[in-house]
Amino acid sequence: MVKIDNIELGEFPLLLAPMEDVSDPPFRAVCKEGGADLMYTEFVSSEGLIRDAAKSVQKLDIFEYERPIGIQLFGSDIETMGECTKIATKAGPDLIDINYGCPVKQVACRGAGAALLQDIPKMVKMTEAVVKATHLPVTVKTRLGWDESTKNIEDVAERLQDIGIKALTVHGRTRVQMYKGDADWTLIGKIKDNPRIKIPIFGNGDIDSPEKAIEYRNRFGVDGIMIGRASIGYPWIFNEIKHFIKTGEHLAPPTTAERVRVCRKHLDFSIQWKGERTGILEMRRHYATYFKGLNNFKPYRMRLVETLDYAHILEILDEVTDIYALEKVEA
Numbered sequence: 001m002v003k004i005d006n007i008e009l010g011e012f013p014l015l016l017a018p019m020e021d022v023s024d025p026p027f028r029a030v031c032k033e034g035g036a037d038l039m040y041t042e043f044v045s046s047e048g049l050i051r052d053a054a055k056s057v058q059k060l061d062i063f064e065y066e067r068p069i070g071i072q073l074f075g076s077d078i079e080t081m082g083e084c085t086k087i088a089t090k091a092g093p094d095l096i097d098i099n100y101g102c103p104v105k106q107v108a109c110r111g112a113g114a115a116l117l118q119d120i121p122k123m124v125k126m127t128e129a130v131v132k133a134t135h136l137p138v139t140v141k142t143r144l145g146w147d148e149s150t151k152n153i154e155d156v157a158e159r160l161q162d163i164g165i166k167a168l169t170v171h172g173r174t175r176v177q178m179y180k181g182d183a184d185w186t187l188i189g190k191i192k193d194n195p196r197i198k199i200p201i202f203g204n205g206d207i208d209s210p211e212k213a214i215e216y217r218n219r220f221g222v223d224g225i226m227i228g229r230a231s232i233g234y235p236w237i238f239n240e241i242k243h244f245i246k247t248g249e250h251l252a253p254p255t256t257a258e259r260v261r262v263c264r265k266h267l268d269f270s271i272q273w274k275g276e277r278t279g280i281l282e283m284r285r286h287y288a289t290y291f292k293g294l295n296n297f298k299p300y301r302m303r304l305v306e307t308l309d310y311a312h313i314l315e316i317l318d319e320v321t322d323i324y325a326l327e328k329v330e331a
């Protein structure tokens with residue numbers, strides 16, 4: 001049984017990655033149903049939270065059925081991170097996660113996210129401030145290092161464990177790599193081989209099939225896997241991996257009717273959550289992935305993204321269900 005502090009996560013947990021503009025409550029609802037064992041919010045800016053910015057505060061909203069869930073924070077100022085940890089703790093998550101992995105300029109070039117990989121003493125102090133500011137378990141998500149010549153994750157893992165983090169997720173790329181090239185899990189495996197490391201280590205990067213999940217689990221000995229992009233428009237990935245691990249067999253891919261049902265659940269929650277116009281607009285980017293593999297889907301997608309009328313969207317989705325009812329869908 002893998003545990004983060006006293007949070008029990010099962011034998012080989014699958015985590016939903018924090019993803020800005022993606023892993024909001026509507027998306028998390030479909031991933032929970034799809035089998036995610038632990039979920040994280042989108043990253044929350046500590047500066048925004050301190051200023052009470054609406055966008056940051058809204059990201060703290062979590063629902064009972066989502067548990068266990070972590071709120072992910074990022075920032076460049078140690079004191080502010082401590083303060084916003086207190087605010088986030090009041091929102092009642094099961095744990096607090098710190099983002100030391102975000103590579104995008106607006107974050108990393110302002111001293112937050114992956115920038116801390118260039119200043120390990122500051123990272124340690126910041127983590128300490130967060131750990132001290134909450135009674136909840138604190139986890140960290142980061143990358144292998146800043147660039148090819150500074151892959152310091154093995155040292156980072158020991159130092160962060162020593163100051164009290166309860167789990168570590170490592171994305172097998174450096175900051176400089178952004179999302180380019182293949183994720184390399186070799187150093188993640190080395191952390192697991194270190195007898196001093198007692199906390200769960202979760203691997204992250206490029207897992208997009210049950211076969212790859214099992215292969216990477218076996219090769220690198222991780223305690224669980226975090227999945228990001230492969231879950232977008234395909235929340236079935238979690239249960240598919242679990243089923244394959246348990247039985248060695250593949251679950252049947254979702255039928256078109258099932259895809260429509262889950263897509264609609266996502267859409268309805270988005271509208272409820274963000275209001276009709278924004279909910280519909282933000283759902284547009286998800287249709288292509290929900291219906292990936294359907295032959296000649298493009299005209300339907302075009303129609304779905306051209307309308308702002310909810311009833312019309314439902315009509316198109318019904319049409320998709322009927323038209324593709326007999327089609328074989330490739331996963």
Ligand SMILES: Cc1cc2nc3c(=O)[nH]c(=O)nc-3n(C[C@H](O)[C@H](O)[C@H](O)COP(=O)(O)O)c2cc1C
Pocket residue numbers: 017018019020021022042043072099101102141171204205206207226227228229230
């Ligand atoms: C759209 C998008 C938004 C992301 N936002 C965050 C974030 O808010 N916090 C974070 O730690 N990582 C973020 N990431 C990185 C993912 O959590 C994950 O580490 C990365 O996508 C690699 O995993 P994957 O190959 O399974 O997608 C984001 C990734 C994507 C694609």
